[in-house]
Amino acid sequence: MVQSAKARPSIWCPGCGDFGVLAAVKKAAANQKIANHELVLVGGIGCSGSIHNFVEVNGLHALHGRLLAQAVGVKLANPALTVVAAGGDGDGYAIGMGHFMHAFKKNASILYLVMNNETYGLTKGQPSPTAPIGFEGNVEPPFDAILTALSIPASNFIARTFSGDPKTMTAVLEEGLRFNRENRGFAFVEDLSPCVTYNDTFKLWREKVVDVATLGGYDPTDRKAMFRLCLETLESGRIPIGVMHRPKETKPEGLELKLLPDRTGPLGADLGLETNRPAYEKLLAAVV
Amino acid sequence: MTTPATHTTPLTPEAAPGSSRPPMELADLSVMIGGQGGDGTLTVSDLLGRYFRKRGLYVYTSRNVLSRIRGGHADASVRASRDPIAAVKSQVDVLVAFDNEAVEMGGPELASHAFVLYDSTTFKLDLPNSAGFPFATLVGGPLGQPIFKNTAAYGALSVIFGFDHTMTRQVIEERFKRRGGEALEKNLKALEIGRKVALESAGVPDRFSLVDGDAHDLVLTTGNQAVALGFVVGGGRFFAGYPITPATEVMEYLQRYLPPLHGVVRQAEDELAAVNMILGAAYAGARAMTSTSGPGLSLMTEGIGQAGTAELPIVVADCQRVGPSTGEPTRHEQSDLSHLANLGHGEYPRFIVAPATADDAFLVTADALNLAEKWRAPVILLLDQALCQNTVTVPKFDLAKVRIDRGKRLTAEAVAAFAEYKGYSFQDDGVSPVAPPGTPGVWSQSTGNEHDEWGHVSVNPTNRIRMMQKRMEKMAKARDDLPAGRLFGPATARVGLIGYGSTSGPIREAQTLLEARGTPTRYYQARTVYPVPTHEIGPFLEGVDVAYVVEHNYTGQFARLLRETLPQYHSKLRNIVKYDGNSFRAPEIIAQIREVS
Numbered sequence: 001m002v003q004s005a006k007a008r009p010s011i012w013c014p015g016c017g018d019f020g021v022l023a024a025v026k027k028a029a030a031n032q033k034i035a036n037h038e039l040v041l042v043g044g045i046g047c048s049g050s051i052h053n054f055v056e057v058n059g060l061h062a063l064h065g066r067l068l069a070q071a072v073g074v075k076l077a078n079p080a081l082t083v084v085a086a087g088g089d090g091d092g093y094a095i096g097m098g099h100f101m102h103a104f105k106k107n108a109s110i111l112y113l114v115m116n117n118e119t120y121g122l123t124k125g126q127p128s129p130t131a132p133i134g135f136e137g138n139v140e141p142p143f144d145a146i147l148t149a150l151s152i153p154a155s156n157f158i159a160r161t162f163s164g165d166p167k168t169m170t171a172v173l174e175e176g177l178r179f180n181r182e183n184r185g186f187a188f189v190e191d192l193s194p195c196v197t198y199n200d201t202f203k204l205w206r207e208k209v210v211d212v213a214t215l216g217g218y219d220p221t222d223r224k225a226m227f228r229l230c231l232e233t234l235e236s237g238r239i240p241i242g243v244m245h246r247p248k249e250t251k252p253e254g255l256e257l258k259l260l261p262d263r264t265g266p267l268g269a270d271l272g273l274e275t276n277r278p279a280y281e282k283l284l285a286a287v288v
Numbered sequence: 289m290t291t292p293a294t295h296t297t298p299l300t301p302e303a304a305p306g307s308s309r310p311p312m313e314l315a316d317l318s319v320m321i322g323g324q325g326g327d328g329t330l331t332v333s334d335l336l337g338r339y340f341r342k343r344g345l346y347v348y349t350s351r352n353v354l355s356r357i358r359g360g361h362a363d364a365s366v367r368a369s370r371d372p373i374a375a376v377k378s379q380v381d382v383l384v385a386f387d388n389e390a391v392e393m394g395g396p397e398l399a400s401h402a403f404v405l406y407d408s409t410t411f412k413l414d415l416p417n418s419a420g421f422p423f424a425t426l427v428g429g430p431l432g433q434p435i436f437k438n439t440a441a442y443g444a445l446s447v448i449f450g451f452d453h454t455m456t457r458q459v460i461e462e463r464f465k466r467r468g469g470e471a472l473e474k475n476l477k478a479l480e481i482g483r484k485v486a487l488e489s490a491g492v493p494d495r496f497s498l499v500d501g502d503a504h505d506l507v508l509t510t511g512n513q514a515v516a517l518g519f520v521v522g523g524g525r526f527f528a529g530y531p532i533t534p535a536t537e538v539m540e541y542l543q544r545y546l547p548p549l550h551g552v553v554r555q556a557e558d559e560l561a562a563v564n565m566i567l568g569a570a571y572a573g574a575r576a577m578t579s580t581s582g583p584g585l586s587l588m589t590e591g592i593g594q595a596g597t598a599e600l601p602i603v604v605a606d607c608q609r610v611g612p613s614t615g616e617p618t619r620h621e622q623s624d625l626s627h628l629a630n631l632g633h634g635e636y637p638r639f640i641v642a643p644a645t646a647d648d649a650f651l652v653t654a655d656a657l658n659l660a661e662k663w664r665a666p667v668i669l670l671l672d673q674a675l676c677q678n679t680v681t682v683p684k685f686d687l688a689k690v691r692i693d694r695g696k697r698l699t700a701e702a703v704a705a706f707a708e709y710k711g712y713s714f715q716d717d718g719v720s721p722v723a724p725p726g727t728p729g730v731w732s733q734s735t736g737n738e739h740d741e742w743g744h745v746s747v748n749p750t751n752r753i754r755m756m757q758k759r760m761e762k763m764a765k766a767r768d769d770l771p772a773g774r775l776f777g778p779a780t781a782r783v784g785l786i787g788y789g790s791t792s793g794p795i796r797e798a799q800t801l802l803e804a805r806g807t808p809t810r811y812y813q814a815r816t817v818y819p820v821p822t823h824e825i826g827p828f829l830e831g832v833d834v835a836y837v838v839e840h841n842y843t844g845q846f847a848r849l850l851r852e853t854l855p856q857y858h859s860k861l862r863n864i865v866k867y868d869g870n871s872f873r874a875p876e877i878i879a880q881i882r883e884v885s
Contacts, residue, residue, distance in 0.1 A: 001729070002703060002704060002706050002707070002729055002730050003707060003708040003709065004708075004729075004732060005710075005731065005732055005742040005743055005744065006742075008744055036731050037727060037729060037730060037731050038726060040572070040725050042568070050745075052733065053745065056731065057731050058725035058726075058732060058733075059731075059732075059733040059734065059735070059743070060568070060571050060725075060734050060735075061734065061735035061737060061745075062567075062568075062594075062736075063590055063591060063594055066561075066564040066567075066591070069556070069560065069561040069562075069564030069567075069568065070568035070571070072554075072568065073526070073528070073564065073565035073566060073569040073570075073571070073576070074568040074571060074572045074725070075568075076526065076552045076569060077526050077552070077568065077570075077573065077574035077576070078572045078573065078724070078726055080726060081572065081725060098557055099557065099560075099561055101557075102556075102557040259552050260550060260552065262550065266573050266574065266726060267525040267526055267551065267569070267572075267573075267575075268525065268573030268574040269573075271575065271692055271694075272692065273521070273687070273691075273692060276521075276549065277687070279548065280520070280521050281687065283517065283520065283521075284517065284685050287507045287509055287513065287684075287685065288507055288508070
């Protein structure tokens with residue numbers, strides 16, 4: 001048994017919502033029987049983006065806001081890997097917003113887990129794109145990632161969870177991982193993960209969250225209905241959690257399959273000149 | 289600082305010669321075709337190039353287009369020579385003008401013997417050495433559309449140069465066979481229409497004659513195509529890019545080449561995504577590259593820094609254009625070097641390699657992938673617009689010269705024998721053996737933060753020093769793996785020339801002209817520009833009295849880098865710079881050399 005990088009003690013404050021996420025990720029991966037070496041955890045920048053250090057799997061610590069682009073690169077280079085990108089709301093919805101929108105369009109089978117705490121904790125509590133009006137002088141209305149996700153037509157999996165409900169979170173993450181491993185496309189899970197130091201919303205969120213499945217008209221295969229349901233729930237002062245979208249069809253539509261229909265192995269494997277010589281000679285002969 | 293000479297040859301036509309005058313034989317000729325974007329000037333240049341190649345001549349074509357889809361002045365030049373060429377000829381022998389602006393633009397470039405062929409549908413020229421035919425009208429009637437005027441002009445050109453008629457038609461057949469049927473038929477008719485009016489016009493037929501060459505076993509290509517092919521044969525399997533002139537063709541070629549080899553090409557949402565996607569792919573073990581130009585490079589800078597610190601093997605092709613900011617997207621410059629040598633915040637190793645010609649770009653690109661993977665560091669493939677986009681005849685791409693070296697990449701079997709697997713283990717050569725993620729039984733951490741051998745974040749000062757040294761020392765340790773410079777001209781020459789990239793074409797041409805004038809020169813063609821190959825340039829400078837550093841920027845960036853790294857030769861180095869958006873013509877270089885006898 002080769003000794004690989006050990007899990008490090010976390011850097012999070014006691015009581016941080018991210019602990020719930022870490023536990024749920026580990027449990028979901030174990031339940032799905034994903035071996036340590038098969039899982040790549042791509043971390044963003046921020047408190048939550050350090051999560052890959054606290055698990056014994058492959059970790060890629062990306063640049064601020066760029067974790068999705070790097071995660072897509074990993075997945076396309078080796079579709080056999082299970083790829084989870086995990087970061088915060090500042091990382092994903094501010095500096096990384098362009099990649100966030102395009103991740104739905106690309107639809108590579110990776111799981112994107114955003115730990116939303118409405119603040120930039122690591123830099124000591126500035127308002128993030130999801131911060132409510134009034135938080136630390138914020139005058140801009142908050143951004144809702146679930147509504148944005150629902151507005152992009154693509155076959156994907158969209159959910160919101162709450163760190164105060166680890167059981168549901170584990171189940172949702174498991175479904176997202178299964179969705180990915182069946183090459184069905186992009187899975188997006190936003191977890192409400194309070195920052196106990198700069199924006200302790202545990203109590204508030206526990207009161208406000210509502211399981212969408214309990215609401216009338218819930219049908220996660222009906223994008224239009226879910227958009228209305230989520231919007232109305234938000235407007236009524238509640239926060240909808242649960243699975244917001246899963247495609248009706250179960251066919252594999254992941255980007256990796258569209259681009260590489262005939263292979264699942266890594267792109268880096270067979271680069272030898274000899275094995276490729278006939279193809280190369282044909283290519284070069286076409287230049288006249 | 290020296291500034292380039294500009295062409296001031298006025299439009300001074302001779303008196304009209306009689307039809308009995310013998311043709312002027314040209315062993316090195318240039319035809320410029322100008323008009324509005326959409327006039328089909330590039331097609332004429334392409335047709336001429338094909339014809340000249342059938343005659344065994346070396347061909348070099350360039351284009352001058354605006355950054356817009358249609359309209360605006362556009363011109364194309366095609367040069368053909370019995371000798372190898374990789375530069376624009378300093379003077380134009382025949383100008384084809386579809387409008388008056390083309391005459392104004394091309395006028396200063398004309399040789400004293402030049403002939404002007406123009407489309408007289410919309411304007412009239414009062415020049416003795418010219419012939420105007422209403423090509424648009426002539427083809428518009430019988431063919432229904434004026435767009436065939438360019439092929440008619442090609443027909444008239446075939447008369448001016450006394451082309452072989454069968455070969456002239458073959459060129460049209462080859463060019464339009466894929467479009468087939470009607471397109472081919474109409475172009476053949478247009479050819480005959482242009483040919484007929486020219487033949488019937490006194491003073492037009494056989495103004496010039498071509499000599500035949502023996503350059504038959506060549507390919508006509510561009511640097512961008514060569515980079516794409518070099519990437520493929522070098523084992524490149526993942527490419528992500530964002531459209532940007534003059535680099536886009538690399539992505540377009542790879543969109544054709546890679547999928548059949550199970551490779552992946554992605555057009556990303558921006559350059560940030562492009563560089564980060566290749567970082568992810570490189571981390572996962574694929575050979576990965578992006579191509580861009582100045583503005584995209586600025587955006588990619590942070591990602592290239594991660595490659596440096598996280599030791600991820602990526603290749604970034606920079607097709608330099610006029611900067612800064614949006615600059616001149618379609619025009620030539622070499623002004624990114626200072627930026628690249630100091631790229632990004634913080635310090636990290638990087639290798640900047642610079643092929644000189646298209647056939648060299650093929651090999652250097654393939655080798656850049658080896659360099660990146662073996663030394664686990666970012667490699668910049670430094671190109672320029674002229675090299676990327678001008679077409680040139682070069683020897684066939686040689687697969688036998690390509691090699692694959694994956695360095696210390698670990699197999700599953702090899703890593704299974706380890707007691708501990710550390711992705712950033714300290715090693716004498718600074719390169720840690722790495723197994724790609726997915727290798728059974730092992731995993732590792734990769735980060736752009738400073739880290740320990742395990743890849744865990746560390747701010748330990750002792751570790752910081754060792755990790756910095758581990759990474760930075762790669763630049764010196766990789767020396768023997770970096771593309772070696774090339775020397776041209778006699779070792780006894782006292783005058784030196786230094787350059788990289790596409791300046792090799794005009795520099796070598798200048799060498800030939802200077803030699804004939806009694807001033808032999810020695811030319812050092814840098815193929816690695818950073819780290820500066822002092823072990824090559826030092827001895828080179830030792831052997832000459834003076835060395836001119838020829839480059840396309842205002843401040844003499846490469847010369848400055850040489851003065852900084854080789855201060856003992858400071859007094860020997862002189863600048864020859866040009867920054868007007870055009871590539872050097874050989875006489876412009878010669879004009880700046882004070883030692884010319």
